[in-house]
Amino acid sequence: MQWFRYYHETPTDPKWRAVAIEAGVPVHAVLAVWDCMMVNASESSARGTLEGWNHRVTGAAIDLKAADVEAIYNAMQGLTLDGDHLTGWGKRQRCSDDVAARVKQHRERTKQERNVTPAEGNVTGTDFPLRAQTPDSEHIQIPPPPSADTSVRVKGADGAAAVANRFLELREERWPNDTRFPAPLITLRTEAQQFLDSGGTVELLGEVLERGMATWKSPSPPRSLRAFAESVADRVAEFKRASEQPVARPANKSVAIMAPGIIDRMTRIRGRLRLYRDTGKWDYGSDPAPTHPRCGIPLKVLEEELGQDFVDKHHRGAA
Incomplete structure (x- = not known):
């Protein structure tokens, strides 16, 4: 699945302010890390769980220090994270979204x-x-x-x-x-x-x-x-x-x-x-195709449906 739900109230959720204060970073840094977590959880084999999460790599992607990413990760525990699991995933992301x-x-x-x-x-x-x-x-x-x-x-x-x-x-x-x-x-x-x-x-x-x-x-x-x-x-x-x-x-x-x-x-x-x-296709079991010499369809019918040139080429000409 190539997408996930992102709700309107996400950027102004007061939890991010609480995380920012505890981690000692700006709120926009918390939102950037959270967005990376959402993408990771969506792409994981067990959706809703961080898989292969790396503080250093994530920090490099969004121009943050690894220590800041780790501090945000720790501050989110009990609010939006339970270990590596996003606690609200099952309620906010629906199974029916998987087309x-x-x-x-x-x-x-x-x-x-x-x-x-x-x-x-x-x-x-x-x-x-x-x-x-x-x-x-x-x-x-x-x-x-x-x-x-x-x-x-x-x-x-x-x-x-x-x-x-x-x-x-x-x-x-x-x-x-x-x-x-x-x-x-x-x-x-x-x-x-x-x-x-x-x-x-x-x-x-x-x-x-x-x-x-x-x-x-x-x-x-x-x-x-x-x-x-x-x-x-x-x-x-x-x-x-x-x-x-x-x-x-x-x-x-x-x-x-x-x-x-x-x-x-x-x-x-x-x-x-x-x-x-x-279509040029003839898929009728053992019945010979119209081009076959042993085709049992009357020549008059072949001529009316496929044309005189077809009959002359595959039947009268062959005879």
């Missing part, structure tokens, strides 16, 4: 609160495959709609908790040493629930947060999910448009029908491609 310790305690409490959330069911949707299966050329395969237990559109307390926890995880990864507090966990969950109620999904919100944190330009970290409200609104609107498109039966039976499950999966793929476009 680093307070932030550490806050993060530990938040981590414990996050670990209390129910673990049943998958609320992140991360176990869904990245690539759609190749349809049978002789049959039209329509994937069944996801069940209530595995749907990525989770709207309960678990979903809100998952989004809030993801926000805190990403914030901690991007700003590991920042001492500014995020919004309370209950506030983050409330905001997450509002986004879910507006039509978003846990996975969609997670993608918005990942992209938003990766491209955040301010030196100060976002305090709450409200910082990404506009991005969430845009992605939810895009998701709704894709979900509401009519499912038309194609004339060519070798082409798979884009059922809701496929649409949602392609929306997720597009979100990952945009994050890759903005």
Whole structure:
């Protein structure tokens, strides 16, 4: 900790006059020694106690004789000192002033609160495959709609908790040493629930947060999910448009029908491609990166999200 409290009444405290009379030195010399003691006690491993105090070195620093510093030290015993301990330190200097310790305690409490959330069911949707299966050329395969237990559109307390926890995880990864507090966990969950109620999904919100944190330009970290409200609104609107498109039966039976499950999966793929476009990072386990020859993402989707030059360079050119 790099500072300590210095109160307004310190320079005019009558105790310094009593010490000055006993030590036979001016009052300003007593104040100078006391200031050095406060700094020493603040920097000590056991704050509030003089550590490595040296009358001669202190005197040289403030232009006093070592004997005068020692006389002041002795005269302070019983008034402001008890041996090498500053008697008023515990009352005048508060433990809460240590910001680093307070932030550490806050993060530990938040981590414990996050670990209390129910673990049943998958609320992140991360176990869904990245690539759609190749349809049978002789049959039209329509994937069944996801069940209530595995749907990525989770709207309960678990979903809100998952989004809030993801926000805190990403914030901690991007700003590991920042001492500014995020919004309370209950506030983050409330905001997450509002986004879910507006039509978003846990996975969609997670993608918005990942992209938003990766491209955040301010030196100060976002305090709450409200910082990404506009991005969430845009992605939810895009998701709704894709979900509401009519499912038309194609004339060519070798082409798979884009059922809701496929649409949602392609929306997720597009979100990952945009994050890759903005950051150059692709961290999705065993799924090949867009530059890999075995990438299973349709070339049309790659071209729409990453550009024709990208596809020509990494896929058409390679072929």
